[in-house]
Amino acid sequence: MNSISIAFIGGGNMARALIGGLCRGGHPPAAIHVAEPAAAARERLAADHGVQVTSNNSHAAAGAEVIVLAVKPQVMDGVLRELRSALQPGALVISVAAGVTLASLRRGLGDAARLVRAMPNTPALFGAGMTGLVAADGVEPDDRARADRVLESAGETVWLDDEALMDVVTAVSGSGPAYFFALAEQLALAGERAGLAPAVAAKLARQTAFGAGTMLSRAEQSAGQLREQVTSPGGTTEAALTALSAGGFEDLIEQAVSAAVRRGRELGED
């Protein structure tokens, strides 16, 4: 594994997941610096992963070859102002912030900055992440390779040519794990209401989500084909899926994705 020096600005949920993925993938913790204002979060990151922690964004960024901006979109402008003069020449900046455009990163960091916008997701923690990436003008092939080396330790990557689609990536795979977790939650609750003990219902839902996810990742068939294999004509699954459709399942998913796309665009305008 490479030992690119990486600085994370913001040590919250997404940074933790990416750092976990990097460390599991063999990236040396000593080559990872994290700037995070909350002392408790810093202590946890240092204890869990052995990474270097600081409360000072500029110090973290100063020696780094790759800087990952993992702060909320709402605080990004202030962070960019702070970092503008702290980046070392040739450093690659990867922002994972939802909605924040390459143009606004460019405004904050100046013309010389090498910029990539990425949208990872939290399964990165176990190397099972999905990251969409788009590069700003001026990004060289070796910058893309550097971004890939950082994000591939967290799972799969896909490069897009059209930045406008990053809000759709955010809505599908960035936020996507939450939809599956919400489904697992509701499935367990429904099992409880139908008589199962809470622990049993939770175990059935979790392991079923794991099994379905494993099949989606390993089987050759499409999601639709896998669904059909479970659905015996006139059987229980068909009854359940008919109830989901009658309740507007397909429309609801479309509405959910549209809402997330809209919110991503709003965050970019703030």
Ligand SMILES: NC(=O)C1=CN([C@@H]2O[C@H](COP(=O)(O)OP(=O)(O)OC[C@H]3O[C@@H](n4cnc5c(N)ncnc54)[C@H](OP(=O)(O)O)[C@@H]3O)[C@@H](O)[C@H]2O)C=CC1
């Ligand atoms: N969570 C997810 O699944 C995903 C999140 N993202 C993106 O990742 C980014 C972070 O999200 P997430 O990890 O969920 O949020 P968190 O709130 O968990 O993490 C953000 C961290 O940044 C810290 N922070 C706040 N202000 C500053 C600052 N000025 N300098 C340095 N650090 C600061 C926060 O500290 P404090 O709490 O003390 O304010 C917090 O620990 C967002 O832009 C989001 O869009 C992208 C993909 C998926």
Ligand SMILES: O=C(O)[C@@H]1CCC=N1
């Ligand atoms: O909810 C959010 O805004 C972030 C971006 C994708 C996942 N979490």
